Amino acid sequence: MQFQNFRANIEEINPSDFDLGSRSLSLLREDQVHSVVSGNKFRKLKYNLEQAKAIGSKTLVTFGGAYSNHLAATAFAGASAGFNTIGIVRGEELAPRIAANPTLSYAQEQGMELRFIPRSLYKMKSEVGILDNLLKDRANLYLLPEGGTNELAVKGCTEILDDRTSQFDYICVSVGTGGTLAGILRSASPKQITIGYSALKGTFQKELIHRYCGEVPYTLVDDHCFGGYGKIDSNLIRFINNFKRSTGIPLDPVYTGKMMYGIMDGIKSGLFKENSRILAVHTGGLQGISGMNQRLKKKQLPQII
Ligand SMILES: Cc1ncc(COP(=O)(O)O)c(C=O)c1O
Incomplete structure (x- = not known):
């Protein structure tokens, strides 16, 4: 596994493909670290896997829903680094349907042991005793929170930006x-303006960001969440497909598609200054496209290409 010293390509969007005015738009291709597992996941896992090794843990345990990028990433990275992995999956009803679910079957192929629990119990997983009870048959475990975010994950994500990215005005x-x-x-330069596009309804993540970064200037919006996590409509599908046709760059429907839609909207509305340079971090999530396409087919909506 080569994520230790991964340096993502920076790709500039051809200004003749989109109406960017005097601005430039580039993508930091964190998605290219691995064909299934995206860059921010590797960044989050890097120091956690080092820590798990250092304390002698043999098994990583984590959590996720039916199409979780984090589950797939932990399964792959854990196996590559010689760990056993356990994924606690939200929804008992998924247990008989592993083969039909591209994310869960991928995780299982990587050797992840999947344990399905009812949604009601999944909600309570942080409460005292719940996990101990679920995992009482196993010892020496290293716990990764849902979504993989903890102090070591944030430390890993400071490595997304580097000496090349300081030339950009917006991240x-x-x-x-x-x-x-x-x-x-933590790693952006003070003159850079950082904008977060929430893939979920609300900007409740501000509390966590404050916990890790204290009082720092940034903008967090949920204006382009399309109604909430995993929600998508034909307008977003059309945008993702047009973006791919024009640039050759795939976007995922849950995270990066919504971010890029928001950026293009911001360019139209004048949010980004004239002559500014914008860098969008492509955090991957592309493994989720086939699962989303299954759902779109059922709803008779167009497919993501
Ligand atoms: C592809 C992708 N992009 C972005 C994010 C958001 O990362 P974070 O949870 O650190 O905000 C995720 C999280 O799961 C993701 O899978």
């Missing part, structure tokens, strides 16, 4: 838990 990133944004805020 844009998609936000789930806020861990990736927190790492970026």
Whole structure:
């Protein structure tokens, strides 16, 4: 596994493809670290895996829903680093349907042991005793929170930006838990303006960002969450497909598609200054496209290409 010293490519969008005015728009291709597992996941896991090794843990345990990028990433990175992995999955009803679910079957192929629990119990997983009871048959475990965000994950995400990215005026990133944004805020230069695009309804991630970064200037919006986590409409599908046709760059429907839609909207509305340079972090999530396409087919909506 080569994520230790991964340096993502920076790709500039051809200004003739979109109406950017005097601005430039580039993507930091964190998605290219691995064909299934995206860059911010590797960044979040890097120091956690080092720590798990250092304390002699043999098994990583984590959590996720049916199409979780984090589950897939932990399964792959854990196996590559010689760990056993356990994924606690939200929804008992998924247990008989592993083969039909591209994310869960991928995680299982990587050797992840999947344990399905009812949604009601999943909600209570942080309460005392719940996990001990679920995992009482196993010892020496290293626990990774849902979404993978903890102090070591934020530390790993500080490595997303580097000496090349300081030339940009704006850094844009998609936000789930806020861990990736927190790492970026720690390493962005003071003159850079950082904008987070929430993939979920609300900007509740501000609390977590404050915990990791204290009082720092940034903007977090949920104006382009399309109604909430995992929600999508034909307008967003059309945008993602047009973006791919014009640039050759795939976007995922849950995170980066919504971020890029928000950036293009911001360019139209004048949010970004004239002559400014914008860097969008492509955090990946592309493994989720086939699962989303299954759902779109059922709803008779167009497919993501
Ligand atoms: C592809 C992708 N982009 C962005 C994010 C958001 O990361 P964070 O949870 O650190 O805010 C996630 C989180 O799961 C993700 O899978």
